[in-house]
Amino acid sequence: DTAVSQTPKYLVTQMGNDKSIKCEQNLGHDTMYWYKQDSKKFLKIMFSYNNKELIINETVPNRFSPKSPDKAHLNLHINSLELGDSAVYFCASSPRVASDTQYFGPGTRLTVL
């Protein structure tokens, strides 16, 4: 009965590869998010989708492309991975776009070698 789940939990890959991280929420929420947490634990919003539509797109390289096939899923695809992409990526969801409480997934630790 996991609320927000992410796969994989760990991802180790070589520079230049393309990889995807999947996120699913079973809370019936309309809004989903992707965050990046760097090695110093800074948390930065990357994208937000509301009912499958992109509403927040921060300054993120074009190599990062979110995809929302339905409102319960928000996947993150990363092309041409770079060393600086190494971080923990968190998916989150909230009931509505203007909602306050966000529910976070367990995170995906991406290591680029």
Added chain:
Amino acid sequence: AQSVAQPEDQVNVAEGNPLTVKCTYSVSGNPYLFWYVQYPNRGLQFLLKYITGDNLVKGSYGFEAEFNKSQTSFHLKKPSALVSDSALYFCAVRGVDSNYQLIWGAGTKLIIKP
């Protein structure tokens, strides 16, 4: 510009003592204020929020926070710390014109020593 500051990278408290984790903010209009906690190798968990009403907000695990409009602060407090409270704490704020984004503080590592 909207911002959140957590002035302390780390706070050390002895078990049983009261704890305070500080947060100050700058937003347009009335703020929505939040505290989240992150345990090691876990995602963030919601602790409490202030939207409107009573300035003292009570949340999970015995935590509370006080909204102080004049000082633009929202400090997190607990009367008696537990070793299990050791974690990373994030303050966040949403302003009127933030495009519904939460603006996050840098986090404060709380260490409770037995």
